[in-house]
Amino acid sequence: MVNEKNTVTHNGVNPSAEPTSPPLWLLAELTYRCPLQCAYCSNPLAFTRYQNELDTEAWFSVLRQARAMGAAQLGFSGGEPLIRKDLEVLVSEARQLGFYTNLLTSGVGLTTQRVDALAEAGLDHIQISLQAADPELAQALAGSAKAHANKLAMAKAVKAAGYPMVLNVVLHRHNIDQIGALIALCDELGADAVELANCQYYGWAFLNRQALMPTREQLIRAEAETNRWRETLAARGRDMSLLFVVPDYFEQAPKACMGGWGSIFMTVAPDGAVLPCHSARELPMAFPNVKETSLQDIWYQSDAFNRFRGTQWMPTLCQQCDERDKDHGGCRCQAYLLTGDMTATDPVCQHSPQHGLLENLIADNLQSTPDQAPLIPRNARQSKHLQSQDGSAISTHRQIPELIYRQ
């Protein structure tokens, strides 16, 4: 599988002195189509622009190239990856190549037959996401009446098939107060691990930020409830890990986003665009496509992947900071969405001159009630509407994010 060319370390046009290491993680976004309409979706707002999906053969090629380069972890995601009829064939090929295969799904479209077929194909892990603890709120958030019951049935089927079960709940202002009931539900379903991750504000979640951002008090209560559950579970000898993630906006230090731009991770979008993370498509830059260029060249040689490697690109504030090799200046998408400058220090950093922006957003949020900001559902109609608006809401929110927030 591994040819000689792939074992050579390319230094290429990487602006830093460090040689580029091989990718470890491939996220295969098979489609942007999805039966749900979650208002916190991280897909691009303009997802309807990219309807020309890679076919099965093209995905086979992506998988072979990425594996030969060293990638070992593979996520099948979307959109809803179950919409792709060739999912089982892709899983089978990936598993034979030696990938550890994860399916990240809403569970909609899953049946017990398909759970078995995926197991047969060699799938290693299925992660199902839950929207809420009860069907009413789940419907309000995801726009589907049947989805919640199906998710619960499929979570049980996944467990019964012997997969390690990781449940994922995206938390926000509307469901975070249910956290105790959500953990109880995951416990009942037999989860091995639960990710209680507050949504981060990218894509549709950025558009809906005001409606989604919890108050600081909600976060403190939710984390305390999570800690109480950890003690209860430990006392019962129940092995179910709980991971609680706060929104970046409430932090003082930025995350080492994706372990560093172009360091370990790459996303292949449904149309074949290759991105350093699944949100990067919203940055004002061009990304290469597997239809035209090999993954090898994209990873080691492309301007897009070399753009934010190393420290040369950093603002002086970051270049002089001892954390520069740990947090890599934070998240480029977050810097861009909040400041309009993708080379800025991530405003999550307390040393950023724009950190006050986040403190103001959190303070302002206290003054509003959830019903003052309706959730805009993530669907094709809204996506087209946003693209067609005069001056385009999409470019407006990029350049002056406060305007959208204050609407």
Add this chain to the structure above:
Amino acid sequence: MSQQLTQTQKLAQIQKNPVAQQDIYQLRRGWRLQWEAIQGCHVILYPEGMVKLSPTAGAILEQLDGHQTIADIIAILQQRYPDADSLADDVLQFINEARDNGWLAVKEVHCGQ
């Protein structure tokens, strides 16, 4: 914000019995040990995660097949590396760590022996 988690986890770990030489472990279901030629090391792969292993860690985990006891594994490795000092403590310590990381499933544990 995550201080309490660490304390709870540590407490849970201390309460567990230490690994004994007669115990039999295997990798937990859904966890996979694999040689990665490009990285030049063994890795352990699990849901949405991956850890690169040192040569010693890889050699120990390779032997965890759900049949051999820890004592068997120590003997095999001792034979493979005859120049090394007693490997028993290192192996036990690593298996303890691996178990606390949640990588292992118990096949057979002899408590209090």
